[in-house]
Amino acid sequence: xxxxxxxxxxxxxALALFVKQGFYGTSTALIAKQADVATGTLxxxxxxxxxxxxxxxxxxxxxxxxxxxxxxxxSGDLKQDAQHLWNTSIQWAMENPLKQAFxxxxxxxxVIPANIKKHTMNSTLQFIGDFIQAGQEMGxxxxxxxxxxxxxxxxxxxxxxxxxxxxPEKWQDPTYKLASFTLFWQSISL
Amino acid sequence: xxxxxxxxxxxxxALALFVKQGFYGTSTALIAKQADVATGTLxxxxxxxxxxxxxxxxxxxxxxxxxxxxxxxxSGDLKQDAQHLWNTSIQWAMENPLKQAFxxxxxxxxVIPANIKKHTMNSTLQFIGDFIQAGQEMGxxxxxxxxxxxxxxxxxxxxxxxxxxxxPEKWQDPTYKLASFTLFWQSISL
DNA sequence: GTCTATAATACGATAGAC
DNA sequence: GTCTATCGTATTATAGAC
Numbered sequence: 001x002x003x004x005x006x007x008x009x010x011x012x013x014a015l016a017l018f019v020k021q022g023f024y025g026t027s028t029a030l031i032a033k034q035a036d037v038a039t040g041t042l043x044x045x046x047x048x049x050x051x052x053x054x055x056x057x058x059x060x061x062x063x064x065x066x067x068x069x070x071x072x073x074x075s076g077d078l079k080q081d082a083q084h085l086w087n088t089s090i091q092w093a094m095e096n097p098l099k100q101a102f103x104x105x106x107x108x109x110x111v112i113p114a115n116i117k118k119h120t121m122n123s124t125l126q127f128i129g130d131f132i133q134a135g136q137e138m139g140x141x142x143x144x145x146x147x148x149x150x151x152x153x154x155x156x157x158x159x160x161x162x163x164x165x166x167x168p169e170k171w172q173d174p175t176y177k178l179a180s181f182t183l184f185w186q187s188i189s190l
Numbered sequence: 191x192x193x194x195x196x197x198x199x200x201x202x203x204a205l206a207l208f209v210k211q212g213f214y215g216t217s218t219a220l221i222a223k224q225a226d227v228a229t230g231t232l233x234x235x236x237x238x239x240x241x242x243x244x245x246x247x248x249x250x251x252x253x254x255x256x257x258x259x260x261x262x263x264x265s266g267d268l269k270q271d272a273q274h275l276w277n278t279s280i281q282w283a284m285e286n287p288l289k290q291a292f293x294x295x296x297x298x299x300x301v302i303p304a305n306i307k308k309h310t311m312n313s314t315l316q317f318i319g320d321f322i323q324a325g326q327e328m329g330x331x332x333x334x335x336x337x338x339x340x341x342x343x344x345x346x347x348x349x350x351x352x353x354x355x356x357x358p359e360k361w362q363d364p365t366y367k368l369a370s371f372t373l374f375w376q377s378i379s380l
Numbered sequence: 381g382t383c384t385a386t387a388a389t390a391c392g393a394t395a396g397a398c
Numbered sequence: 399g400t401c402t403a404t405c406g407t408a409t410t411a412t413a414g415a416c
Binding site: 021110154163170176 | 210211212213214215294295298299300301332334335337338339341342344345346348349350352353357360365366369370372373374376377378379
Binding site for chain 1: 408409410411412413
């Protein structure tokens with residue numbers, strides 16, 4: 001039975017407030033109040049407000065990565081695997097709208113220290129990169145420069161989740177679901 | 191002969207600092223100091239720090255739109271027109287790296303009021319939308335839902351500019367230049 | 381671990397002279 | 399329009415009891 005600690009409550013509350021009001025628009029006092037803890041408690045668990053932000057960022061990225069790994073399927077058919085990966089990734093975003101919104105908002109901002117951004121971003125991009133390289137070696141994907149293709153794929157994922165989070169009912173519509181994958185797949189396939 | 195007013199200096203300084211340190215990480219005192227004006231002068235030209243931010247956001251978006259309009263070419267060949275548009279758009283970003291970085295950072299953040307974001311975003315998306323619709327009617331572009339295609343195209347533009355701004359020398363390489371367009375064009379073309 | 385103060389300070393914005 | 403000086407406030411973080 002999972003016990004919800006005060007530390008977890010602080011993290012969840014901070015997530016919601018940072019997404020809604022921004023990092024600097026959210027005081028530590030408000031986070032503490034909304035999480036029903038004292039400010040002293042907040043600073044007991046996190047050395048500083050920045051530290052809280054960083055832990056949040058890292059934990060969300062890990063959550064996403066774990067989810068992808070747990071749902072991995074390898075059929076041998078590259079396109080089918082890509083489609084499964086694409087749907088799994090967007091599905092996670094739909095089930096974790098706050099986390100996805102948080103990432104959209106802060107992965108490019110100056111609030112997160114550059115070294116942390118770089119580290120988490122690299123793990124995502126490497127994952128995409130491995131997939132693309134495999135496809136290129138099979139002769140199924142375009143031979144554009146890898147780094148450019150990685151950025152493009154990631155950008156398309158971000159764009160699709162932006163759209164579906166703004167229009168959640170469309171994610172239930174097979175036409176839209178397939179269209180989002182097709183836009184992605186056509187761009188990289190030969 | 192263009193006279194550089196103090197107001198302009200404040201805007202330019204604020205742009206550089208907001209990109210480098212973020213909005214809340216940049217005090218009005220620092221903007222004033224770096225622009226060689228007094229804080230009183232800053233608040234004479236801008237009602238508040240927020241107002242300064244908003245004017246900056248709007249003026250940058252207008253600058254981009256004007257540039258696109260001034261470089262418009264219609265050859266009758268849709269793909270060729272698309273390529274010209276694509277190159278012109280990225281070229282602007284390469285010539286205005288601070289403005290492009292500013293837009294990447296703040297168009298999704300909570301710092302800019304939602305109504306301003308919506309207004310400027312709509313003008314961009316409508317522009318893309320008109321183009322896609324024309325192509326669909328000609329039977330040259332995929333018939334995916336328009337809103338999804340708009341978001342996808344915009345996302346690919348943002349991804350490409352992120353890549354080329356991080357690797358400016360690659361924009362001079364015809365292979366990379368063409369690859370970025372091809373990734374975009376293949377995703378939407380039939 | 382958790383709480384209630386409160387210290388220390390940085391910041392946006394104004395007043396008023398020139 | 400521009401400046402200097404300053405006010406009021408909001409905010410992070412700490413101290414110390416429980």
